[in-house]
Amino acid sequence: MSGVTIVVGIQWGDEGKGRIVDVLADRAEMIARFGGGNNAGHTLVVEGRKVVLRSVPSGIFHAPKPLLIGAGVVIDLAGFVQELDELRAIGVDVSRVKLDERAHLTLPYHIALDRLGEQARGKGAIGTTGRGIGPTYVDRVARSGVRAADLREPERLAQRVRAALALHGNRLSEGGAAIDAGRLLEELAALSTRVAPHLVDGVALVHDVLERGGDILCEGAQGTMLDVGFGTYPYVTSSHTIAGGACVGLGFGPMAVREVIGVTKAYCTRVGAGPFPSELDDAVGEQLRARGNEYGTNTGRPRRCGWFDVVAARYACRLNGVSRLVVTKLDVMSGLERVGVVSSYVKDGRPVGVDRLGEAGVTPEVTWYPGWSEDVSAVRRVEDLPRNARAYVQALEQATDTPVGWISVGAERSSLISIVDSGRRV
Ligand code: IMP
Ligand code: MG
Numbered sequence: 001m002s003g004v005t006i007v008v009g010i011q012w013g014d015e016g017k018g019r020i021v022d023v024l025a026d027r028a029e030m031i032a033r034f035g036g037g038n039n040a041g042h043t044l045v046v047e048g049r050k051v052v053l054r055s056v057p058s059g060i061f062h063a064p065k066p067l068l069i070g071a072g073v074v075i076d077l078a079g080f081v082q083e084l085d086e087l088r089a090i091g092v093d094v095s096r097v098k099l100d101e102r103a104h105l106t107l108p109y110h111i112a113l114d115r116l117g118e119q120a121r122g123k124g125a126i127g128t129t130g131r132g133i134g135p136t137y138v139d140r141v142a143r144s145g146v147r148a149a150d151l152r153e154p155e156r157l158a159q160r161v162r163a164a165l166a167l168h169g170n171r172l173s174e175g176g177a178a179i180d181a182g183r184l185l186e187e188l189a190a191l192s193t194r195v196a197p198h199l200v201d202g203v204a205l206v207h208d209v210l211e212r213g214g215d216i217l218c219e220g221a222q223g224t225m226l227d228v229g230f231g232t233y234p235y236v237t238s239s240h241t242i243a244g245g246a247c248v249g250l251g252f253g254p255m256a257v258r259e260v261i262g263v264t265k266a267y268c269t270r271v272g273a274g275p276f277p278s279e280l281d282d283a284v285g286e287q288l289r290a291r292g293n294e295y296g297t298n299t300g301r302p303r304r305c306g307w308f309d310v311v312a313a314r315y316a317c318r319l320n321g322v323s324r325l326v327v328t329k330l331d332v333m334s335g336l337e338r339v340g341v342v343s344s345y346v347k348d349g350r351p352v353g354v355d356r357l358g359e360a361g362v363t364p365e366v367t368w369y370p371g372w373s374e375d376v377s378a379v380r381r382v383e384d385l386p387r388n389a390r391a392y393v394q395a396l397e398q399a400t401d402t403p404v405g406w407i408s409v410g411a412e413r414s415s416l417i418s419i420v421d422s423g424r425r426v
Contacts, residue, residue, distance in 0.1 A: 002210065002213040003216075004210075004218060004252060004257045004259075005028065005215065005218065005260075005261065006243045006261070006320075007020060007021050007024070007217065007218065008224060008243050008261070008262055008263065008320050008322075009221075009224060009263050009264075010316035011225055011309070011316070012222075012271070012276070013222040013223040015263040015265050015328060017220055017263045019058075019328065019408060020263055020326045021217060022044055022058045022059065023406075023413065023416060024217055025065065025217055026062060027215060028059070028214075028215040029214035029215055029216065030068060030205070030215075031057040031219060032202075032206070032216055032217070032250055033057045033249075034219075034220070035070075035249045036073065036221030036222055037074035037076060037106055037131060037221075038054035038075075039128070039133045039298065040298075041053075041054055041296070041298040042054075044058060051087075055069060055075055055079065056080075056094075056097055059217065061092070067096055068098050068099075068100065068206070068250070069098065069100065069103060070250040071100040071102035071202055072103075072240075072248060073100075074106050074132075074137060074239075076111075076131065077188070078191060081191055084194075098198055098200040098202065099195065099198045099199055100148070100200060102148070104136055104139070104140045104147055105145075105146045105147065107132075108132075109164070109165065109179045110136045111131065111135075112172055113171065114130055114131065114133070114135050115130060115175075115177075116175040117134065118130070124234075125273060127235075127271070127272030127274075129272075129296075137239060139164060144164050145164070149199070151192040152196070152199070154185075154189065161188070206250055206252055207252070210256060221241060222239075223241060223316075224242055225270075225312055228240060232357065235275065242319050242320050243260045260322050261324050262402065263326045264396075265292075265327075266328065266332070266392070266396075267288055267307060267333060267339075268306045269288075271301055271304070274358070275357050276304055276306060277306075277309065277357055277362065277363075278342040279305070280305055285305040286305075287336070289303065292305070292329055307339070307340040309341070310344075310367075311342060311343070311354050313396075314399070322402050324402065324403055324405035324420070325396070325400065325402050325403065326408065327407045327408070328407075329408065330389060330408070331410055333392075334371075334373060334375055334389075335373055337371050339392055340366040340367065341369070341395070341396070344364075344365045345362050345364055346363050346365055347362045369392050369395060370388045372388040372389045372392075374389075376409050380416075381417065382417050382422065382424060383424075393407060394426050403419075404419060405418070405419055
C-alpha cells in the first residue's frame with residue numbers, strides 16, 4: 001500500500017527522529033522535511049562517522065532517493081550551501097536534494113531580529129536557537145517574506161528584500177544591526193547560482209510519487225510540545241511540528257497519510273526555557289545528561305533532563321494520531337535503582353490537564369518502576385531485554401495506549417530492536 005508515513009517527535013525535540021527516519025528510509029521512495037529550519041540538528045552515526053544534518057533530510061545516505069525540503073521549511077541559504085558542500089566532501093551525491101521554491105528564506109536580518117527579540121524579552125527569553133526561525137515565519141505570515149522562487153527573478157528578489165528591510169529597518173538600526181541591501185543582494189546572487197539546480201515544484205514532486213503508488217517518508221523537526229499551536233506556548237518554536245504540519249508543509253491531503261510514528265526518548269529532555277514538570281535537578285538528571293550526551297546538536301547547550309512524562313505523551317499521541325511509538329535511548333537508563341514516570345500533574349490536590357503545565361503550583365506525581373543494571377546496548381530482540389527494562393517499556397506502551405514498534409539502544413544504525421519486524425508485542 002502506498003502513501004505517506006510521518007515521523008514526529010512527541011516530546012520537546014531531540015527524540016532521535018533522524019535515526020528512525022534513516023532506518024525507515026529504505027522502504028520509501030522519497031524523504032521529505034515539512035517544517036522548521038536549521039534550528040534542527042539531526043545527528044547520525046554512519047559507519048562510525050558522526051554526521052550532523054540541519055536542513056537536509058536524514059535519508060541522505062540512501063542513494064539514489066530524492067529528498068525534498070518542503071514549502072513549510074524555512075531555509076538559510078548560506079547554511080544550506082555549506083551543508084551540501086560538507087556532504088559532497090564525504091562523497092554524497094547531493095543533486096538528489098530538492099528545495100520547494102515556495103520555501104521561505106531565512107536572511108541575515110531574521111537572525112538579527114531573533115537576537116534582538118530575545119534581548120527584548122529579557123527574563124522571559126525563550127532560549128531560541130538564534131537561527132532566525134521565528135522572524136522568518138513572522139515574515140511569511142505577514143506576507144513580507146522572501147521565497148526561494150524569488151531567486152529566479154533578480155528584480156523581484158531585490159524589490160522584496162528592500163521592502164522587508166524597509167519594514168524592519170528601524171528595529172535593526174536601533175539594535176545596531178543595520179543591513180546593507182546592496183551587499184545582501186550580491187551575496188544572494190552568488191548563493192542563488194548554487195541553489196538553482198535544487199529548486200523544484202515540491203507539490204508536483206510529492207504527487208508524482210503518490211500517483212505512481214510510491215511511499216513518502218516525512219521527517220518532522222523539533223517535537224510536539226514545541227508546536228506553535230499546541231505546545232507550551234510561548235516557549236515553543238514558530239512552526240507546526242505535529243503530524244498535521246506535514247500536510248500543510250508539503251501539500252497533500254490527510255487521506256494520503258497511512259502511518260504516524262511518534263518518537264520518544266525513554267526519558268525526557270528539553271533545551272531552552274519553558275515548563276518541564278518532570279525535570280530532574282539532581283544527580284539522576286546529571287547522570288542522564290552525561291550518559292545520554294544531552295547537549296544541543298546546534299548550540300551545544302546542556303539539555304534539561306527528566307523522567308518520561310505520560311501526561312504530555314498521551315496528549316502528543318492524540319494530537320498526532322500516533323499509530324506506533326519508537327522508544328529511543330533505553331540504554332541510557334541502565335544502572336538506575338528505580339525509574340520514574342510522571343503519571344499526572346496536580347494542583348491544589350486535584351489533577352490538572354496538560355494545558356496547565358506551565359502554571360505556578362502545578363506539581364508532577366511520579367510513578368516508580370524498578371530499574372535494571374544490565375547494559376542493553378547489544379540487545380537486538382525484545383525478549384532479550386532485562387525483565388525490568390522490558391516491563392518499563394510495556395508500562396510506557398500501556399500508559400500511552402499506543403504500541404511500541406521499535407526500541408533503540410545506541411547511536412549506531414544497527415542498535416535497534418524492531419518489534420514490528422518480529423511480529424511480537426513488547
Ligand atoms: P527556535 O526554534 O530557534 O525559535 O527556538 C524555540 C524553542 O525551540 C527553543 O526552546 C529551542 O531550544 C527549541 N528548539 C528549536 N529547535 C529545536 C530542536 O531541533 N531540538 C530541540 N529544541 C529545539
Ligand atoms: Mg536535534
